[in-house]
Amino acid sequence: MWAMSESIAAVVVRAAELTARGMPRQAIELLQPALAVNPLHGEAWCRLAAAHLDAGEPDPALTAAKRALVLDGDPAWAQRLTALALSELGRHPEAVVAARECVRRKPRDWRCQVVLAEVLADSPGGQREAVEVAREAAHLAPAEARPFQVLGDSALRVRDWGTAERAYRTALRLDPADDDVRANLATVRRKRGGAPVPPPSGEALHAAHVLAWPVLSRLAALLVAGGLVLLLGGMPKPTPLLGWFAGLLVVACLVVGGLPLAKARGGVRRALLRLPLHRPKVAVVTTMFALSAVILAGWAVALLLGATTMQPLVIAWLCALVGGAVVVLAGGR
Structure with missing residues (x-):
C-alpha cells in the first residue's frame, strides 16, 4: 500500500507538470488508470478535475471534483474546482454557493477569493461584488499575479477602467510573460482613452x-x-x-x-x-x-x-x- 501511494503521488506530480505545459489530455490519460487502481486518492481526483477543466470538459471535471470532496485531502481545492466546473456548465447560482463555501472554509486563502470573484463575474448581478472580492484576493496575496489579473478582468466587465489598468499593470510587473494580461491592458488603455469620466451619482x-x-x-x-x-x-x-x-x-x-x-x-x-x-x-x-x-x-x-x-x-x-x-x-x- 505504501508503494502504491508513492506511485500515485508521482503520477499526480507528473500530471501537474503536463497540465502546466498545456497538455491536459495527456494528464487525464495518465491519471485515469492510476485512479482506477487507487480510487481513494483525493489529490489525484482534484488534479484530474483540473485537467478536465483545462481541456474544456466541465462535466467530467465536476464528477471528479465531487469525488474529491468526500475523500481526505484539501477540501478547499475540491470546492474551488466544483465551483469552476459549475460555472462552466452555466449553473451560476450553484457555482456561487460552492465558491462561498470555499471562502467560508478558508477565508484567508487568496485562491478561494479568486474563484469566488471569477464565478461572481460570470453570474448575473454579481459583477460589482466580483471586483471587491478580487480586490480582497489581491490584498491577501500582493506577490501573486493571478489575483491582480482577476481583479483586472472583473473591473473590465463593469467598465472601471482605472482599476482594471492598475490591476493589469501590477499583474504584468509580477509576471511579465503573460501575453493575455498584456493584451487586456492594451484594450483597457484604448477604451479608457475614449471614455469620458462619468459624473458621480x-x-x-x-x-x-x-x-x-x-x-x-x-x-x-x-x-x-x-x-x-x-x-x-x-x-x-x-x-x-x-x-x-x-x-x-x-x-x-x-x-x-x-x-x-x-x-x-x-x-x-x-x-x-x-x-x-x-x-x-x-x-x-x-x-x-x-x-x-x-x-x-x-x-x-x-x-x-x-x-x-x-x-x-x-x-x-x-x-x-x-x-x-x-x-x-x-x-x-
Missing part, C-alpha cells in the same frame, strides 16, 4: 457632502480661532517660536481635512474629490481654506528663517474668515 454627491461639511466646519474653527491666537501672540513682533505654532496649526488642518477621504469608500470617495465641481459653496470654502493653510505654512517657514512680518498672517486669517463665513451662512445646505 446624486446619491454619492449627497453622501460626500454630508461627510465633508462637518469637516469644513471644524477647519473653519481651527483656522479662524488659530489665526486669531497667532495674531494676538505675534504683537508687537512675531518670534520664531510662533512659526512652530503656525506649523502645528497647518498640520492639524491637514489631519482634519484628510478624515473624509480616509472614511469614504468607492464611489463616495470619488465624489468627494469632485465635490467642489458640483457644489459651488464647497469650492469657495475649500479654496479659501487651502489658500489660508498655504500662506500660513509659508509664513511659518519665513519666521523660522528670521522674518518678522505679520502681513502674510493677516491675509491667511482673512481667507479663513471668508471661508468660515460661507460655512456659517450656508449652514450645510
Whole structure:
C-alpha cells in the first residue's frame, strides 16, 4: 500500500507538470488508470478535475471534483474546482454557493477569493461584488499575479477602467510573460482613452457632502480661532517660536481635512474629490481654506528663517474668515 501511494503521488506530480505545459489530455490519460487502481486518492481526483477543466470538459471535471470532496485531502481545492466546473456548465447560482463555501472554509486563502470573484463575474448581478472580492484576493496575496489579473478582468466587465489598468499593470510587473494580461491592458488603455469620466451619482454627491461639511466646519474653527491666537501672540513682533505654532496649526488642518477621504469608500470617495465641481459653496470654502493653510505654512517657514512680518498672517486669517463665513451662512445646505 505504501508503494502504491508513492506511485500515485508521482503520477499526480507528473500530471501537474503536463497540465502546466498545456497538455491536459495527456494528464487525464495518465491519471485515469492510476485512479482506477487507487480510487481513494483525493489529490489525484482534484488534479484530474483540473485537467478536465483545462481541456474544456466541465462535466467530467465536476464528477471528479465531487469525488474529491468526500475523500481526505484539501477540501478547499475540491470546492474551488466544483465551483469552476459549475460555472462552466452555466449553473451560476450553484457555482456561487460552492465558491462561498470555499471562502467560508478558508477565508484567508487568496485562491478561494479568486474563484469566488471569477464565478461572481460570470453570474448575473454579481459583477460589482466580483471586483471587491478580487480586490480582497489581491490584498491577501500582493506577490501573486493571478489575483491582480482577476481583479483586472472583473473591473473590465463593469467598465472601471482605472482599476482594471492598475490591476493589469501590477499583474504584468509580477509576471511579465503573460501575453493575455498584456493584451487586456492594451484594450483597457484604448477604451479608457475614449471614455469620458462619468459624473458621480446624486446619491454619492449627497453622501460626500454630508461627510465633508462637518469637516469644513471644524477647519473653519481651527483656522479662524488659530489665526486669531497667532495674531494676538505675534504683537508687537512675531518670534520664531510662533512659526512652530503656525506649523502645528497647518498640520492639524491637514489631519482634519484628510478624515473624509480616509472614511469614504468607492464611489463616495470619488465624489468627494469632485465635490467642489458640483457644489459651488464647497469650492469657495475649500479654496479659501487651502489658500489660508498655504500662506500660513509659508509664513511659518519665513519666521523660522528670521522674518518678522505679520502681513502674510493677516491675509491667511482673512481667507479663513471668508471661508468660515460661507460655512456659517450656508449652514450645510
